[in-house]
Amino acid sequence: MIPGITNAQGASLLLEALAQRGMRLTGPRRRLVEAIASQKGLFTAEGVHSVVPEVGRATVFRTLKTLVGMGLLCRVPMEHGAPRYGLASRLHHHHLVCVACGEVRDFVRPEVEAILHRLASSADLRVLGHRLEVYVLCAHCQQKEGACSALPLA
């Protein structure tokens, strides 16, 4: 779900992007993209699949992979459990993951990019991308503490 526009509009945007790259707008693809556009926040492959169970599992994974490859979705590997997928519109951002409730929020810190630029110029590297995930205990979960076994992530 892209903020400020309807799900149908979001789906159209994705379909347009697919069409522009010469991909066919098949029935399964349309339904799948609609299901993806209707997700709030990040979602799992099984999650979208359950919305459109009539679409084959292979097609779900294939399409997700294609969309990630095209930069329309991003894939967030989680510390535990299945990776989450999310709309890449509004990128580039980083992720705040609550280790207790699993909620994922985006945040933007241009300083990170600045650090990477310095890094690239000091070494003989070409930076292609990066991923920053911050594991936190959100305000809500800090209260009902106890339940949380903080992960030793260094």
Place this chain on the structure above:
Amino acid sequence: MIPGITNAQGASLLLEALAQRGMRLTGPRRRLVEAIASQKGLFTAEGVHSVVPEVGRATVFRTLKTLVGMGLLCRVPMEHGAPRYGLASRLHHHHLVCVACGEVRDFVRPEVEAILHRLASSADLRVLGHRLEVYVLCAHCQQKEGACSALPLA
């Protein structure tokens, strides 16, 4: 392999840490830890297992998980393929991953920690950890270019 000390010393350090936490120093555990201490840089579960094939697969994964949980090892999920494990002595650092040859190098940027501190104080969050992975094309791979299909990681 911890720089500046021998593998045997590295293994002893790990075993000591295990013993201190009330874990038994069994034969398989000793051999496994030795194999881990002898690895240069990051390694895969299959990688260490192949060094000590007489130790059961379940035990390999169990022990890696334990060591990660104790903060002695860190687990680096890769963009493609099996996650890598590495000695956490010398942490906290971040990872430079060459998308072409797969080489992983560590780097340290205290600025990142500073950014996270600011983040934590501005929102009502408790930061438990973070992971920064930078995907690059290393100097070596930039030359034999072409072979590299840069990943669209945003």
Place this chain on the structure above:
DNA sequence: CGCATTAGTGATACCTGGTATCATTTTATC
């Protein structure tokens, strides 16, 4: 030391996230 307690082991079966194969649609184009 010798034995009991209990943690650890390894074989096996299983789970999840994802991919290869391939015969059968379905789409875009002419």
Place this chain on the structure above:
DNA sequence: GATAAAATGATACCAGGTATCACTAATGCG
């Protein structure tokens, strides 16, 4: 509408990892 190419979905499979459970062995106590 015919046709060539792309996409689909059923199926089988793969990799990384975990649960189970009968068995083994490290530890601690007398």
